[in-house]
Structures are given as C-alpha cells and as structure tokens.
Amino acid sequence: MALEELTYGATRNALQGAELLFILFLRFMIILFRPDIxxxxxxxQPPPTSELLARYDFVVIGGGSAGAVIANRLSENSNWTILLLEAGDDESFVSEAPLTFPTLQLSNMDWQFKTEPSLNYCLAMKDKRCNWPRGKVLGGSSVLNAMLYVRGNKRDYDQWSELGNEGWDYESVLPYFKKSEDNRIAELDGSPYHGKGGPLTVENFRHRSPITEYFLQAGRDLGYETVDINGAQQTGFTYSPGTLRDGLRLSTAKAFLRPCSSRKNLHIATNSFVEEIMIGETSKTAYGVKFRRGLRRYSVYANCEVIASAGAIQTPQLLMLSGVGPADHLLKVGIPVIQDLPGVGQNLQDHVAMGGLSYLIDAPKHEAHESHDFSFVLPKLMTLNTVLQFVRNETGPLYLVPECEAMAFVNTKLNDESMHDFPDVQLFLSSAADNADGGLFGIHGCGLCEEFYAGLYDDILYQDSYAAVPLVLRPKSRGYIKLRNSDPKYQPIIVPNYFDDPRDLEVLVEAAKFVDRLSLTPTMRSINARPNGNVIRECAAHEFRSDDYWRCQARHYTMTIYHPTGTCKMGPVTDSMAVVDAKLQVHGITGLRVIDASIMPNIVTGNTNAPTIMIAEKGADMIKEAWRHYAGGPMNRRSTSKLQSPLDWHVNEQREEIIRQTRSSLQKITELFETDLPVLNEIRDNEDYDYD
Incomplete structure (x- = not known):
C-alpha cells in the first residue's frame, strides 16, 4: 500500500510540474498569437509618482469589482479629478483564459488570506485554516473568481429596504444591474430584466462539456425547470452565465478601467497600498489618505470625498486602522478612537459550502461526442492541440470553467415554504470531481491536506467523474474581522464562524441528500453515476452517507465560495451595528463612503460579484447627485502642485482640516442657493487663499 501511495503521489507531483509548464507555454503562445488578449x-498605464497630484476631488481606495466602476463613473465628469489607488498591478494575460481560474489563487494577484484555525470547520485544511482568496490586482477579485454572473434574489433587496435602507429595494436596484450589463445570451434578448450596451458583457461560456446537458435534464427529472436565474424566477437549473467577452474573462478592470484610463482627469496608481484614511479628530471629516508606493510613503488630499472600496476584508481593516470602529478593540491595539462604530468588522457572512461530493461515471460513446471529453479530466486536455485551439481557432476547453459549468437553485425541507421562489441552496455542478485535476483545485486552491486528498481520490485519480458543491445561500452564522495589531502590513484576523448557528450545517446535510437524489435520476443512472466509495478516515465512525457522516464531511471539507460580505453593514443610525447609511456614508464621519460588498446588511442569494458592481453603480450616482453643483477643485484650474514624497508622515494636518471644513461649508452654501455664486467660487477655488 505504501508503494501505491508513493506512486499516486509521484503522479500528482509530476502533473503539478506539467501544469506549470503548460501555463508558461500558454502565456508564450498568447503573446505570439493573441494580440486581443x-x-x-x-x-x-499608471502614471509615475512624480505625475500624481497633491490633491484630487475624489480619492478611491481599491481598484476591484467596485472601485473600478466608481473611478469610471466619477471621471465621466471632466471637471472632477479622481485618483484610484490599487495595491496590486495589472492582471496577467493568462487570467483571461477561463480554464486557468484555479491557478490564479495563491499567485501574486491574490492577497492569500487565511481564516484563523478552528476546531469546528476547515478541519481537513492545512493548519485547519481555509484559504480566502481576494484579488490584489486591478479588477480585484473579478480577476480571480469563476466569472459567474448571478444577481441574487428579488427578496434580498426588498429585505435590505425593509431594514431601513430606502432606495435599495429590488425595483430600485434593477436599473443599476441593467446599466452595467451588455447581455449577449441570445435567448435573453428583449428580456425586461437584462440590459444592452453596458460595459459588462454577459455571455454563456464558449466551451461546454457534454455532461452539462445531463445536469439540466436530471434537474427536469426532479421537477426543476431550466430558467434565467437573473430573471423572473430564480429557482431552477441553468447553464452558468459569465462575465465574459468573446469567451474570455471580463474583469472590471477590462470592462470599466481600460476604456477610460486615458482620461486626463483620472489617475490610476497601481502598487499603491493605502495604510490610513486621514480623518480630523475634531471635525470628524475625511480629507485624504496615506499610502505606500515602492519604498516611500505619501499623503494625498481629497477636496470632496474619500471612497473606501477595498472589499469586505480590507475596508473594515482600513477603517479600524484609521480610528473608526469598535472603541474597545481599537484601544486594545493602540489606535486612537475617532469614531466608535461597533459594527465595523462585525456581521461577516459567507456562503459556506461542502466539498467532496464526487461521483464516478461511465462516459457514453456515440457520434455526438468522443468519450474522452464527456467530462473534464485535466491530463487529457493539457496538450498542444488544446493551446492551438485557443490561440488559433478561439475554441476548445481553455474557454470553460469545469468547476461550475451549470448551476441550480433549489429548496431543502428546511426552507420556509411560504417564501415562494426563495431557494436556500445553490449547487455548482462540475464536469470534474477533485480526482480529475490531481489536486489543482482541492490542494492548491482550497488548501486541503495532502493525506486527506490522497485518502479520497488517489485510487480513482483521473477517472471520469462529476461533482456537486452545495452552498448555504442565507447563512445564519456571523463572523468577524479584527486587527492583529496597529501595523497595516499585517493581515487582519478572519473568523468566519462557520456553523456557529447549527442550522447552516443542517442545510448542507439536506443539500447533500439532494445531490444524491440527483445522481439517482434516470438521466444520471444512464451514465452509471455512483458515489465515490472512499470514506473520509476522520468520519469513519459514522455510517457512510448518513446525516452524521455528512455533518462530519462538511466540517472537514469546508469551502468558501469567495463571498465575504457584510462587515460595514448598511443601516439607519438607529441600528447600533450599522456602519454606513443608505447613501453609503460612514455614520459620524463626513466625506467618507464605503462602496463595496462590505455594505450588504445580509448576503445575497447567489454570487456576489454582480451585486457588488450594482452597488458601485448606484453609489457613483449617489456621489454625482450629492456633488451636482460642484464645478471641480483647484487641481482642475491647471494647478502645478504635485504629490510630494516625504520620508515620513509629518504634514500640517490642522491646516488641511481647516481647508477641508471651509470647502465643505462653501459647497453646502452653493447647494443651498442651487447656484454657483462667483464670490464663493473665487474663495473655494483659490489654492493660495489665506485660510489661516
């Protein structure tokens, strides 16, 4: 047995080396043959630091799924100056090929966060810590994700509104989904739920494994229709729609930033890590940020607003580093408290999922397809022909994401039957189980221990298979983000508290039973679908595939679907845990908004990228409305003032606070009179005015 294990391990290690060579070869061929990529x-083309200004009208922190949208929309006003600060660099060529999605995790485009060790979940992961990939790159996590375009359920947004967030009901947010969208799925043309002509192209994946048809038919066997999950009805099965253009990944950087990056009033600074938002201790007004670029630190000032779009992990981290958050926690780590907001970093939600639901199949042989491509087996596709198909013919398996070729939104017996079309489980239906890629997704992406993977998959390595990954759509458990210390360079403490509410675990148990029922449908039995018979060693005390076994499996093979949300909750001032109001303005702080997934009061019923883009579209319009009478600050008057490069943080913050307060007051007077008074403009826009 030891010899067999050694052989399996050697095979997997050899494949991992081949994967690296394959990616390098693919990159080389893209450079030669795909100028469109x-x-x-x-x-x-980020400007050198010497070209950055000392002051902008708006400073946006984070160039990800939200920040890219905001920078584009605000810079549509040519009188305003915008600085977008992104800690990472541009996305790689290889990331645009959908199949490469798992290889992007743990790359230099990933912050490589990990949850804190737990005895309740992630038990099969290295050090009992789940990997939490987040994008450190222009486009943020839209560069790392599986490209799925899912909006959530109508009730999600109606419930946000019912919590006191006026203007966030479904009818109010639908126009913002449509504003971004350029739908290219033919059967959805003319749908009142979809948009045309927006920056964000939505397509079906160009390549599809034949087994995907079986998934949808199996759903029909169980009474589920094939539906547009972003339309009138969410419950059902579907081919996965994606944020794709001509079959390639469409990140928000590609969709929103590239078309506007040459605007004179927009500076996009990459490799710029924001360490603090500058907030006046007395005025409680945000007036700029401190950031590091290269070996130097800089301060840049905002005439109007600072917008935090760093995501559900780093936005609360940054607020706390800046003195905004739970007072007791800030004092404990040595940060002076500017605004006590207990909700910062709390209310962390994620769609917890269960891995390991794998099924072997016998691929059929008939004229419609070759048996070797019926499902996805990685070594069979790592060929010269696969690369040539991609770079010359723009076809082939590099255009698919096997982990989620189809999706389903279904109901378990635990769902409230009175809530029509409000499913409690989402299934990702994969044309490959974990055995089919030698651990590329499970070991590399998720962080599974080698021994755990080997026990489940080594003796069925690279056999035809499929998998289903169920996730809890409306988890009851809540986690938190806290600072490790006061140093921005240290990653925060991430505690998702999966299964803290036992109902979440029971939903996954019922979801596993549903997946088993799916395998027993006539459609799946026609390809001899059968469960992987290998038992998880740590769960062997339980009857195989019993409820207790499923509970054990969920605690061991715990998965994130990369949807952290809620850590800067939107809500009225009467909600003690709310961080921002319905205009996304931070409670108690002037000139500071949060616009990203962290503002969601409750996580949406589906993937979070499309809702985050919607939030950014709506947030940008709110800013435009708030500053509709603002004609632009002095930097738009051909000022030659450039960003200084101090070696420390010493700045005249009191003077900057006075300037910021004065300009803010003048803006309010201008809005009151609903006109630009010449004398006010002269004072407001005169950079040399004696404020002292």
Whole structure:
C-alpha cells in the first residue's frame, strides 16, 4: 500500500510540474498569437509618482469589482479629478483564459488570506485554516473568481429596504444591474430584466462539456425547470452565465478601467497600498489618505470625498486602522478612537459550502461526442492541440470553467415554504470531481491536506467523474474581522464562524441528500453515476452517507465560495451595528463612503460579484447627485502642485482640516442657493487663499 501511495503521489507531483509548464507555454503562445488578449494599447498605464497630484476631488481606495466602476463613473465628469489607488498591478494575460481560474489563487494577484484555525470547520485544511482568496490586482477579485454572473434574489433587496435602507429595494436596484450589463445570451434578448450596451458583457461560456446537458435534464427529472436565474424566477437549473467577452474573462478592470484610463482627469496608481484614511479628530471629516508606493510613503488630499472600496476584508481593516470602529478593540491595539462604530468588522457572512461530493461515471460513446471529453479530466486536455485551439481557432476547453459549468437553485425541507421562489441552496455542478485535476483545485486552491486528498481520490485519480458543491445561500452564522495589531502590513484576523448557528450545517446535510437524489435520476443512472466509495478516515465512525457522516464531511471539507460580505453593514443610525447609511456614508464621519460588498446588511442569494458592481453603480450616482453643483477643485484650474514624497508622515494636518471644513461649508452654501455664486467660487477655488 505504501508503494501505491508513493506512486499516486509521484503522479500528482509530476502533473503539478506539467501544469506549470503548460501555463508558461500558454502565456508564450498568447503573446505570439493573441494580440486581443495582450491588448497593449488599451491596458492601464499608471502614471509615475512624480505625475500624481497633491490633491484630487475624489480619492478611491481599491481598484476591484467596485472601485473600478466608481473611478469610471466619477471621471465621466471632466471637471472632477479622481485618483484610484490599487495595491496590486495589472492582471496577467493568462487570467483571461477561463480554464486557468484555479491557478490564479495563491499567485501574486491574490492577497492569500487565511481564516484563523478552528476546531469546528476547515478541519481537513492545512493548519485547519481555509484559504480566502481576494484579488490584489486591478479588477480585484473579478480577476480571480469563476466569472459567474448571478444577481441574487428579488427578496434580498426588498429585505435590505425593509431594514431601513430606502432606495435599495429590488425595483430600485434593477436599473443599476441593467446599466452595467451588455447581455449577449441570445435567448435573453428583449428580456425586461437584462440590459444592452453596458460595459459588462454577459455571455454563456464558449466551451461546454457534454455532461452539462445531463445536469439540466436530471434537474427536469426532479421537477426543476431550466430558467434565467437573473430573471423572473430564480429557482431552477441553468447553464452558468459569465462575465465574459468573446469567451474570455471580463474583469472590471477590462470592462470599466481600460476604456477610460486615458482620461486626463483620472489617475490610476497601481502598487499603491493605502495604510490610513486621514480623518480630523475634531471635525470628524475625511480629507485624504496615506499610502505606500515602492519604498516611500505619501499623503494625498481629497477636496470632496474619500471612497473606501477595498472589499469586505480590507475596508473594515482600513477603517479600524484609521480610528473608526469598535472603541474597545481599537484601544486594545493602540489606535486612537475617532469614531466608535461597533459594527465595523462585525456581521461577516459567507456562503459556506461542502466539498467532496464526487461521483464516478461511465462516459457514453456515440457520434455526438468522443468519450474522452464527456467530462473534464485535466491530463487529457493539457496538450498542444488544446493551446492551438485557443490561440488559433478561439475554441476548445481553455474557454470553460469545469468547476461550475451549470448551476441550480433549489429548496431543502428546511426552507420556509411560504417564501415562494426563495431557494436556500445553490449547487455548482462540475464536469470534474477533485480526482480529475490531481489536486489543482482541492490542494492548491482550497488548501486541503495532502493525506486527506490522497485518502479520497488517489485510487480513482483521473477517472471520469462529476461533482456537486452545495452552498448555504442565507447563512445564519456571523463572523468577524479584527486587527492583529496597529501595523497595516499585517493581515487582519478572519473568523468566519462557520456553523456557529447549527442550522447552516443542517442545510448542507439536506443539500447533500439532494445531490444524491440527483445522481439517482434516470438521466444520471444512464451514465452509471455512483458515489465515490472512499470514506473520509476522520468520519469513519459514522455510517457512510448518513446525516452524521455528512455533518462530519462538511466540517472537514469546508469551502468558501469567495463571498465575504457584510462587515460595514448598511443601516439607519438607529441600528447600533450599522456602519454606513443608505447613501453609503460612514455614520459620524463626513466625506467618507464605503462602496463595496462590505455594505450588504445580509448576503445575497447567489454570487456576489454582480451585486457588488450594482452597488458601485448606484453609489457613483449617489456621489454625482450629492456633488451636482460642484464645478471641480483647484487641481482642475491647471494647478502645478504635485504629490510630494516625504520620508515620513509629518504634514500640517490642522491646516488641511481647516481647508477641508471651509470647502465643505462653501459647497453646502452653493447647494443651498442651487447656484454657483462667483464670490464663493473665487474663495473655494483659490489654492493660495489665506485660510489661516
């Protein structure tokens, strides 16, 4: 047995080396044959630090799924200056090929966060810590994700509104989904739920494994229709729609930043890590940020607003580093409290999922397809022909994401039957189980221990299979983000508290039973679908596939679907745990908004990228409305003032606070009179005015 284990391990290790060579070869071939992917003319060209200004009208922190949208929309006003600060660099060429999605995790485009060790979940992961990938790159996590375009359920947004967030009901947010969208799925043309002509192209994946048809038919066997999950009805099965253009990944950087990066009033600074938002201790007004670029630190000032779009992990971290958050926690780590907001970093939600639901199949042999491509087996596709198909014919398996070729939104017996079309489980239906890629997704992406993977999959390595990954759509458990210390360089403490509410675990148990029922449908039995018979060693005390076994499996093979939300909760001032109001303004702080997934009061019933883009579209409109009478600050008057490069943080913050307060007051007077008074403009826009 030891010899067999050694052989299996050697096979997997050899494949991992081949994967690296395959990716390098793919990159080389893209450079040679796919100028549309290289796209040198349109990629963002960040200005050197010497070209950055000392003051902008708006400073946006984070160039991800939300920040890219905000920078685009605000810079549509040519009188305003915008600085977008992104800690990472531009996305790689290889990331645009959908199949490469798992290889992007733990790359230099990933912050590589991990949850704190737990005895309740992630038990099969290295050090009992789940990997939490987050994008450190222009486009943020839209560069790392599986490209799925899912909006959530109508009730999600109606419930947000019922919590006191006026203007966030479904009818109010639908126009913002449609504003971004350029739907290219033919059968959805003319739908009142979809948009045309927006920056964000939505397509079906160009390549599809034949087994995907079986998934949808199996759903029909169980009474579930094939539906547009972003339309009138969410419950049902579907081919996965994606944020794709011509079959390639469409990140928000590609969709929103490249088209506007040449605007004179927009500076996009990459490799710029924000360490603090500058907030006046007395005025409680945000007036700029401190950031590090290269070996130097800089301060940059905002005439109007600072917008935090760093995501559900780093936005609360940044607020706390800046003195906004739970007072007791800030004092404990040595940070002076500017605004006591207990909800910062709390209310962390994620769609917890269960891995390991794997089924072997016998691929059919008939004229419609070759048996070797019926499901996804990685070694069979790592060939010269696969690369040539991609770079020359723009076809082939590099255009698919096997982990989620189809999706389903279904109901378990635990769901409230009175809530029509409000499913409690989402299934990702994969044309490959974990055995099919030698651990690329499970070991590399999720962080599974080698021994755990080997026990489940080594003796069925690279056999035809499929998998289903169920996730809890409306988890009851809540986690938190806290600072490790006062140093911005240290990653925060991430505690998701999966299964803290036992109902979440029971939903996964019922979801596993549903997946088993799916395997027993006539459609799946026609390809001899059968469960992987290998038992999880740590769960062997329980009857195989019993409720207790499923509970044990969920605690061991715990998965994130990369949907952290809720850590800067939106809510009225009467909600003690709310961080921002319905205009996304931070409670108690002037000139500071949070616009990203962290503002969700409750996580949406589906993937979070499309809702985050919607939030950014709506947030940008709120800013435009708030500053509709603002004609632009002095930097738009051909000022030559450039960003200084101090070696420390010493700045005249009192003077900056006075300037910021004065300009804010003048803006309010201008809005009151609903006109631009010449004398006010002269004072407001005169950079040399004696404020002292």
């Amino acid at each position: 290289v796209d040198r003319e349109n990629r963002v």
